[in-house]
Amino acid sequence: MAVTPNDIEQAHEAIRDHVLRTPTVSAPRLGEPLNVRLWLKLENLQYTGSFKDRGSCHKLQMLVASDNPPTGVIAASAGNHAQGVAYHARRLGLPATIVMPLTTPFAKVERTEGHGAKVVLWGESVAECTDHAKQLAQQSGQVFVHPYDDEQIVAGQGTTALEMLEDAPQLDMLVVPIGGGGLCSGMAIWAKHVNPSIRIFGVQTEGCPSMHAALRGDPAPKFNTHTLADGIAVKAPGAIPMKILEEHLEDVLLVSEADIENAVQMLAAQQKIVAEGAGAAGFAAILRHPQIFENRDVGTVICGGNIDRRMLSTVLLRGLKRDGKIAKLRIQIHDVPGVLSRVTQMIGAAGADVIDIEHQRLFNKLAPREAELHVVMETKGAQHVERILAQLRQANFPAETI
Secondary structure, eight states, X not given: OOSOHHHHHHXXXXXXXXXXXXXXXXXXXXXXXXTOEEEEEEGGGSTTXXXXXXXXXXXXXXHHTSSSOOSOEEEEOSSHHHHHHXXXXXXXXXXXXXXXXXXXXXXXXXXXXXXXXXXXXXSSSHHHHHHHHHHHHHHHTOEEOOSSSSHHHHHHHHHHHHHHHHHOTTOOEEEEEOSSSHHHHHHHHHHHHXXXXXXXXEEEETTOOHHHHHHXXXXXXOOOOOSSOGGGOXXXXXXXXXXXXXXXXXXXXXXXXXXXXXXXXXXXXXXXXXXXTTTTHHHHHHHHOHHHHTTSEEEEEEOBOOOOHHHHHHHHHHHHHHTTSEEEEEEEEEOSTTHHXXXXXXXXXXXXXXXXXXXXXXXXXXXXXXXXXXXXXXXXOHHHHHHHHHHHHHTTOOEEEO
């Protein structure tokens, strides 16, 4: 095996003073409804917001300590590897250039630049960025730092499992998101070392199942990298991780965009954890495939928390809308004084809170003396919304949800 448990142990000793030993927490509010004893490794708490701190730290320290240290480093990333390389490069006094896709969220670009790196926006995917970054490295003589297909990176990421299984040694299953496979392969090496019977599942999205296809020998499908889980939207899995996972992995479970969105919402609402889409993918798989994990001690990694605030707001509000906690009504009224006040008073008396209201006279097919109210309100849930609709209709205000 290209990476050994001893490599992971040495990596942990090397990086322990420069990365956070993140907590492994029990999550009964999330696990008990599924009959799962669930544990979460909170890598979203790392300084740069993801597990990528580990591999980047280890790789760059090895480069600096080598007989021929580099004059600088270049990396390609959708965001988390970028920030890990940028942060540890500045700490070690290395110039860093990071190539990121043109579609990278502004927040990740800003944070990467904030760590002192030069950011180059190029291409639509990490694969295109990688090709360009390798060209830049060849032209400049600097060292290209691969996000996952590197033995030292894999060893660094494997320290996640070392800590997790020290804190929760009873775990008999691990669920790990897979992009290129660096985290899952590193964790698998250590987990199988300390507990050969432990079962390890990877997770990918239905739109970008690169490792899922590769491990089965299937032809690469048409990938969709426009996903909430952009951190694992990798078209080509690493050769080193794939070789490791061929030996150690039970299966790669697939999740949908809706699964990931639901997982982000539940982690925030019930566990008070901010996770990006990729960071929530492990929990999404447990929600999607609960029969696999029933009555087991299951650990998953919240591998990143770098979600754009606007996107997080959108996801949380969509969750409230789906649960009926926020509803939008279309209400038909006579366009005469006092009616608007009467409708809002009825809604308030029914126990809902009006958030926004629009009095629409033009863009409808009603008669000139009629109008529509578009009312956004906060409620107790779907049944509460139905009661409000019934009361409005009983008062001769035709109403429906939008």
